[in-house]
Amino acid sequence: MTAHHAPHHTENRRRRAAWRPVAVAAVGAALVVGTGFGVWASLNATATGTAETVSSGTLKLTLAANGVGFSQGITNVAPGDIVNRYVDLANSGTLDAQSLTVQVGATGSGALITDGVAPATTKALRVTITSCTTNWAPTTGICSGTTSIVLAATPVSGLSTAASLIAGAIPAGTVAHLQVSTQLPDQTETTVNGNLPATTIQGQSAVLAYTFGEVQRTSTTTNS
C-alpha cells in the first residue's frame, strides 16, 4: 500500500515545491503593502503648515493680423510678384516657450505647391518670413527696427513639416512681429490664342494653411 502510494506523494511534493516561490512572493508583497498601511499602536504627532497654493503655468500662442494678415487671399499673382502679409505672434501665456516653428499645409494646384522638374524647376510659391524687432508698417513694408530673416525662401512643399523660426527661448509676453512674404518665382510662359500651356502656372489656386507652434521651456527643478 505504502509502496503503491509513493509516486503519488512525490507528485504532491513537486506541486507544492512549484508553488512555493509564488507563495513567498505573495507574502513578501503583502508585507510590503501591509507595512505601508498597517496600523501600529504608537504615539502620533502632526504638524500643519500654512496651506500652499499651487498653480500651473499656461502656454498660449496667439496670432493677430497687422494689416489684413491672412484674412485676405492672394489673388492674381503673377510670376515675380511678392505679396507681404504681416502678423504678430504673441507668447501670451505665463510660461516661457521655445522653438517657434511654422508649418504650411498646402492644398490645391500642384503647380503652385511643388516645384517643377528641369529645366523649369523654380515654379512653386515660396514663403519667406522676416522678423522685425518693432512693428512693421503693413502698408509700406517698413520695419522701424532691425529685421532678420527667420525663414529663408522655401517652396511651399518644403514646409509640409514644421520649420524652425526661432530655435531659442521665447519669454512669456514676447511678441514676434513677422512679415510673411509669398512669392511666385519669375518664370515665362507664352499663351497662343488664349490657349494656356500644358503645364501652366496660370490660373491656379491653392490654399495655404499656416500653423505656428511653440513648446514650453525646459522643465525646471526649483529649490527654495
Next chain:
Amino acid sequence: MSSRPRLALRITAVLAGLLAAALGTAPASAAIDARIAQSAPAQSATWSAVPGPVGATPIAGQPHVINWNLSGILVAQYFQVTNTGSLDLTGQTYSAVNSKATNGNAPPAIGLDACIGATWNTVLGTCAGTVVRIVATTQSAIASTTAIRAGGSLSLRAMPITLPNFPQPYTTTVSVSVSLSQTRTATITNT
C-alpha cells in the same frame, strides 16, 4: 526542470515586474505645446489674348481666319483681339499668314491695323483714335506694344496692301500670342 517550477518562476517574474512598475515608474518626459493656425488662399494670374470676330465671344485656342473673296477692289475686314487673361497687357505678338489663292498664285499682302483709343467704324472704315500698323503678311511675327486692359479688346482692321493680281479666294490666318513680358511688371504688395 519540469514545467511546473518554470511556470512558477514566470508568474513570480511577472508579479515582480508589476510591483516594480507600480512602485518605481520614472516620470515621462512630456512638454506642452501651443499652436495657432490660419489659412490664406492664393491664386495665380493669367495672360492671354484671343482674336475673333467683332462682338463675338472669344474662343480660346483658335486663330482668327479671314476669308477673302476679292473682286478686284480693295475691301477691309474687321475683327478684335480680346484680353481674356486677368492681367493688363502691355503688348501682344501678332502673326498673319496668307494661304495660297485657289488658283495657286500668291495672294496680295494683308496689313493689320489697330485703332488705338477707339474702335473701327466698320461702315465708314474710319478710326476716331490712332491707327497703328501691327503686322503684315509679308512679315514674320511682330511684337506690338498695344495695351489692352484685362477684359478689354483691341479693334483691328485687315486690308489688302498690295494689288490683287489674281482675285481668287484665299484666307489670312491671324494668331496672337502673349508672353509674361507683355504684361505689367512684377509687383510687391504690402497689406
